[in-house]
Amino acid sequence: MRLWSLDPALLDRAALIACWREGLLAQKVLAGLTKGYTKHPQLERFRATPNPPAAIGHFLESLYIEATARGYNFDVTRITVRGVPVPPIPLHQDQLQYEHDWLVTKVRKRQPDWLDVLGGGPRAARSFTVVPGAVESWERIKEAAAKPKGASRPKSRSVKTEQGAKRPRELQDEVTTLRVTRARAKLEIKTE
Structure with a gap:
């Protein structure tokens, strides 16, 4: 409520x-x-x-x-x-x-x-x-x-992508999972 x-x-x-x-x-x-x-x-x-x-x-x-x-x-x-x-x-x-x-x-x-x-x-x-x-x-x-006024927020950890841009760690993990899934799908198509 x-x-x-x-x-x-x-x-x-x-x-x-x-x-x-x-x-x-x-x-x-x-x-x-x-x-x-x-x-x-x-x-x-x-x-x-x-x-x-x-x-x-x-x-x-x-x-x-x-x-x-x-x-x-x-x-x-x-x-x-x-x-x-x-x-x-x-x-x-x-x-x-x-x-x-x-x-x-x-x-x-x-x-x-x-x-x-x-x-x-x-x-x-x-x-x-x-x-x-x-x-x-x-x-x-x-x-x-709950953050007091003027206090800084914790910074999101980020990683560099192949293009050099920074991406938040959570998003990077999702991108990595997506790439692995695509790679597996390509392997399955080639082996059929």
Whole structure:
């Protein structure tokens, strides 16, 4: 379950739709309507509010507003508590940055043109207020996004090809396997 703390306008299509779906699941969990995910750590922040159903409803409303602006057809009637003012949930600055970095990692693979939207840096969803602090205790850290700002990424080992260009080791291994397979196929053709 990923309930993004980022402004929904920053979420690419896949993240926005998944967040909506998982937010609806979180709403059911918080209402006691399901047996699964009851101890999911991302729900701690909603449970810590005076009115958890209103807090998750407020969160879902912001997703609905963004989806509508993009022309998606989210069913607003699935939000059980709507229009109730709730105090913003505190969100640590490092958590916001971590989620932004994690989304950048995912978007780089599935929708690189969305990186321009993320280039302005992280902004919190309207359900949250940013406060100084580290990554939240409930977060499950993923290595790809855990890199502190300014730190260098490990360099990919590379090897030289026959043409002199460098190629990452993993790709080189695939190329070598392909060449061996082709060589075996040629041998089989010649021996027949």
